[in-house]
Amino acid sequence: MSSAEIEDPADDLSVTPPKTWATGLPAVTHALEYSLGQTSLRRTALTLLNINQPKGIDCPGCAWPEPAPGKRHMNEYCENGAKHINDEATSRRVTRDFFREHSIAELDTKSDYWLNQQGRLTEPMVKRPGATHYEPIGWDDAFGLLAEELKALASPDEALFYVSGRLNNEAAFLLQLFARAYGTNNLPDCSNMCHESSGFAMTETLGIGKGSVSLDDIHHSDLVFVVGQNPGTNHPRMLSALEETKRNGGRVIAVNTLPEAGLMRFKHPQRPRGVIGRGTPIADQFLHIRAGGDLALFQALNRLLLEAEDAAPGTVLDHDFIEAHTIGSADFAEHVRTVSWEHVLEATGLTREEIKRVHAQVLKSKKIIVCWAMGLTQHKHGVPTIREIINFLLLRGNIGRPGAGVCPVRGHSNVQGDRTMGVWEKMPQKFLDALEKEFGFTPPAHHGLDAVNGIHAMYEGRAKFFLGVAGNFVRATPDSAVTEEAMRKCRLTAHISTKLNRSHTVCGDTALILPTLGRSDRDFQNGVEQFITVEDSMSDVHASRGKLPPASPHLLSEVAIISRLAHRTLGDEPFIPWEQFEGDYGTIRDRISRVVPGFEDFNARVAKPGGFHLPNPVNERVFRTPSGKAVFTSNEFTMPHVPEGHLLLQTLRSHDQWNTVWYAPNDRYRGIHHARRVVLVNPADLADLGIADRSVVDLVSVWHDGTERRAEHFEVVGYPASRGSAAAYYPETNVLVPLDSVADFSNCPTSKGVVIRLEPRERSAAWDA
Ligand SMILES: Nc1nc2c(c(=O)[nH]1)N[C@H]1C(S)=C(S)[C@@H](COP(=O)(O)OP(=O)(O)OC[C@H]3O[C@@H](n4cnc5c(=O)[nH]c(N)nc54)[C@H](O)[C@@H]3O)O[C@H]1N2
Ligand SMILES: Nc1nc2c(c(=O)[nH]1)N[C@H]1C(S)=C(S)[C@@H](COP(=O)(O)OP(=O)(O)OC[C@H]3O[C@@H](n4cnc5c(=O)[nH]c(N)nc54)[C@H](O)[C@@H]3O)O[C@H]1N2
Ligand code: SF4
Ligand SMILES: [Mo]
Numbered sequence: 001m002s003s004a005e006i007e008d009p010a011d012d013l014s015v016t017p018p019k020t021w022a023t024g025l026p027a028v029t030h031a032l033e034y035s036l037g038q039t040s041l042r043r044t045a046l047t048l049l050n051i052n053q054p055k056g057i058d059c060p061g062c063a064w065p066e067p068a069p070g071k072r073h074m075n076e077y078c079e080n081g082a083k084h085i086n087d088e089a090t091s092r093r094v095t096r097d098f099f100r101e102h103s104i105a106e107l108d109t110k111s112d113y114w115l116n117q118q119g120r121l122t123e124p125m126v127k128r129p130g131a132t133h134y135e136p137i138g139w140d141d142a143f144g145l146l147a148e149e150l151k152a153l154a155s156p157d158e159a160l161f162y163v164s165g166r167l168n169n170e171a172a173f174l175l176q177l178f179a180r181a182y183g184t185n186n187l188p189d190c191s192n193m194c195h196e197s198s199g200f201a202m203t204e205t206l207g208i209g210k211g212s213v214s215l216d217d218i219h220h221s222d223l224v225f226v227v228g229q230n231p232g233t234n235h236p237r238m239l240s241a242l243e244e245t246k247r248n249g250g251r252v253i254a255v256n257t258l259p260e261a262g263l264m265r266f267k268h269p270q271r272p273r274g275v276i277g278r279g280t281p282i283a284d285q286f287l288h289i290r291a292g293g294d295l296a297l298f299q300a301l302n303r304l305l306l307e308a309e310d311a312a313p314g315t316v317l318d319h320d321f322i323e324a325h326t327i328g329s330a331d332f333a334e335h336v337r338t339v340s341w342e343h344v345l346e347a348t349g350l351t352r353e354e355i356k357r358v359h360a361q362v363l364k365s366k367k368i369i370v371c372w373a374m375g376l377t378q379h380k381h382g383v384p385t386i387r388e389i390i391n392f393l394l395l396r397g398n399i400g401r402p403g404a405g406v407c408p409v410r411g412h413s414n415v416q417g418d419r420t421m422g423v424w425e426k427m428p429q430k431f432l433d434a435l436e437k438e439f440g441f442t443p444p445a446h447h448g449l450d451a452v453n454g455i456h457a458m459y460e461g462r463a464k465f466f467l468g469v470a471g472n473f474v475r476a477t478p479d480s481a482v483t484e485e486a487m488r489k490c491r492l493t494a495h496i497s498t499k500l501n502r503s504h505t506v507c508g509d510t511a512l513i514l515p516t517l518g519r520s521d522r523d524f525q526n527g528v529e530q531f532i533t534v535e536d537s538m539s540d541v542h543a544s545r546g547k548l549p550p551a552s553p554h555l556l557s558e559v560a561i562i563s564r565l566a567h568r569t570l571g572d573e574p575f576i577p578w579e580q581f582e583g584d585y586g587t588i589r590d591r592i593s594r595v596v597p598g599f600e601d602f603n604a605r606v607a608k609p610g611g612f613h614l615p616n617p618v619n620e621r622v623f624r625t626p627s628g629k630a631v632f633t634s635n636e637f638t639m640p641h642v643p644e645g646h647l648l649l650q651t652l653r654s655h656d657q658w659n660t661v662w663y664a665p666n667d668r669y670r671g672i673h674h675a676r677r678v679v680l681v682n683p684a685d686l687a688d689l690g691i692a693d694r695s696v697v698d699l700v701s702v703w704h705d706g707t708e709r710r711a712e713h714f715e716v717v718g719y720p721a722s723r724g725s726a727a728a729y730y731p732e733t734n735v736l737v738p739l740d741s742v743a744d745f746s747n748c749p750t751s752k753g754v755v756i757r758l759e760p761r762e763r764s765a766a767w768d769a
């Protein structure tokens with residue numbers, strides 16, 4: 001299919017009632033429909049037969065883990081996993097002719113959908129200063145150009161190396177090694193915009209920024225909370241795990257501002273009951289909470305636990321655990337007792353009865369897990385909220401016991417692994433020392449720039465070189481207009497990518513596209529087939545092997561690109577065997593095993609089917625905090641302040657998108673079809689605001705420095721969103737998130753807490769055309 005034939009689906013909104021169940025047969029047909037629109041039946045079959053199988057391809061979608069090898073289904077994937085992998089395995093190609101035909105200015109007018117639909121990138125391209133088009137460049141020249149720019153910078157800290165969580169462990173380890181050998185810790189990553197608040201809160205209180213539970217724990221828990229998360233769309237196979245929890249007699253409480261279909265009922269597509277029956281109810285109780293009300297909810301639950309203990313001393317709290325393993329409980333208790341019902345009910349929008357019902361369930365449950373995602377982390381008080389959840393778990397010893405613990409559900413398939421490999425602007429000195437010992441150079445000790453601070457630095461001219469790996473920085477980041485200007489100010493922007501995206505059309509003076517192999521492509525080096533490794537959300541590390549012929553003969557693997565760039569830039573000073581790394585990924589894993597704790601004997605252990613598990617010390621009740629104990633915290637009661645006449649906007653994912661890339665303008669479970677520029681608002685709020693359902697508005701965000709940001713032409717849909725909130729899709733709405741609007745402590749953009757007003761406008765003629 002040529003680019004001329006790919007058209008944006010016109011916005012032509014139709015609305016059906018939100019679904020009350022997820023998956024079932026439609027999921028299977030939708031997955032196949034998208035896949036077969038991208039590639040042949042044979043390639044679709046090849047990817048689907050291999051996805052998430054012990055010797056196959058790790059799903060490039062989310063980080064939800066697979067069951068142990070013996071317990072895996074033949075079809076161990078979900079609708080969206082099938083879409084993600086076949087979006088990569090597409091037969092469409094972006095060639096040099098394409099870039100000759102389309103100027104960069106023209107490409108920049110195209111939608112994210114259109115750019116992605118062009119297919120796989122096939123050869124390296126360069127945009128020279130002042131040029132209007134990308135033109136082909138050989139790999140050697142490309143590395144020469146990059147190395148020259150890097151060597152010309154006044155300081156290594158003028159360079160930024162962005163990593164997104166699709167990158168595999170081996171390449172991530174090499175990228176951070178290169179950045180540090182070059183002299184900077186400027187390693188912003190997608191985690192900065194994702195689970196940074198979780199990592200911060202957990203490291204501070206439990207001593208490690210990772211979740212503590214396994215799939216088995218989920219299956220055998222008495223009570224699982226799913227808070228601020230939409231698993232039906234974003235982690236679909238989590239529903240099979242929750243179904244198992246229910247089968248084993250456990251309960252589920254869902255907390256969300258939207259009644260998401262996957263939280264209500266699940267029809268397992270691989271079981272006859274799931275196809276023809278009514279499916280399994282998931283949430284035993286659904287808390288339709290106000291946006292940003294979760295801190296208040298958990299403070300109320302904690303206060304109720306303390307009061308229950310007062311009423312029946314020695315029966316509610318786990319005193320032995322608290323005494324032996326924690327600090328700060330007295331201060332915490334004193335503080336949380338000051339929280340009032342009046343404030344809690346206002347902040348949560350829930351009733352006292354609802355909260356007491358949850359409390360009763362908590363008292364009955366010996367093993368409790370709390371799962372969460374972006375509905376908590378991307379709020380201004382995301383860190384205090386997660387800390388309060390940890391207080392909640394600590395009170396009854398729900399840490400370090402089977403069936404209990406913390407479960408931040410990660411996004412990208414290897415986002416957790418990339419951090420483990422050292423992609424973080426603030427890696428602890430211990431890690432830097434281990435690098436020094438292994439490679440014989442001294443990594444810089446001062447912290448680097450994260451995503452938000454990186455944008456500030458580019459905007460202010462303090463950073464001039466940007467290399468992005470495996471993501472779409474320009475669209476993933478907040479304040480799109482500011483970010484785009486920041487990128488355009490760079491001397492050079494370059495991206496190691498599989499597919500075309502906005503980050504390629506918003507360029508520095510010089511720009512490079514460095515096309516690479518994807519997860520599904522076979523990777524041969526020196527005639528020997530290589531595999532890569534990833535770590536999922538539950539700390540299982542395993543191999544992934546591509547199965548398809550590479551999308552183009554000109555592609556290099558990520559490992560090869562990074563190794564060659566590093567060698568070209570650094571030469572042999574310090575001596576790092578880049579060529580050896582490129583030729584045999586096992587030699588990278590040997591180094592990882594000597595630098596990264598838990599990876600001892602990496603090559604042998606990852607060769608086993610299913611790989612290996614990285615133990616979490618928390619499960620042995622070992623807490624690597626300064627005191628050696630888990631820490632109770634006292635968190636100020638806060639709720640978002642939304643001025644009269646305004647709403648709190650969350651920017652979220654539709655069912656048919658992968659982060660910055662959308663596949664179709666539909667959000668089936670929410671009943672939104674054929675349109676993305678929609679804003680979901682509670683009908684009672686619309687009535688208060690005097691705005692009609694289906695009217696057209698601009699979304700205007702107001703920031704406390706008086707600045708306003710505008711996203712034009714959204715159709716209003718009356719929807720059961722919690723009172724005072726609104727929801728619209730990312731990345732179209734990133735333009736509304738002020739760069740300075742970040743979560744306390746973690747610096748994560750507040751993508752779920754943007755104060756907006758709706759400004760009615762005329763329907764434009766183009767809109768209805
Ligand atoms: N198909 C698909 N899968 C994906 C992705 C994708 O784009 N597409 N992205 C991947 C990535 S990188 C990530 S990080 C994850 C994201 O997974 P999620 O966190 O599930 O993603 P979001 O779409 O941002 O949804 C946030 C959820 O939080 C709820 N919410 C918002 N504000 C609040 C609040 O104040 N309180 C509560 N209790 N709930 C709230 C929203 O209603 C919504 O259900 O998904 C991963 N998986
Ligand atoms: N407003 C708002 N903003 C958000 C969020 C939000 O909820 N609201 N969520 C945030 C979150 S949680 C995240 S994680 C970020 C996501 O931000 P990113 O991870 O930066 O964005 P993606 O859309 O996943 O990146 C897609 C691109 O990755 C490249 N790619 C795909 N596979 C491969 C591969 O195997 N190798 C290489 N080298 N390239 C590949 C393709 O070129 C594709 O175009 O966005 C954040 N931004
Ligand atoms: S749940 Fe996540 S990892 Fe599993 S198949 Fe679906 S998208 Fe892929
Ligand atoms: Mo994410």
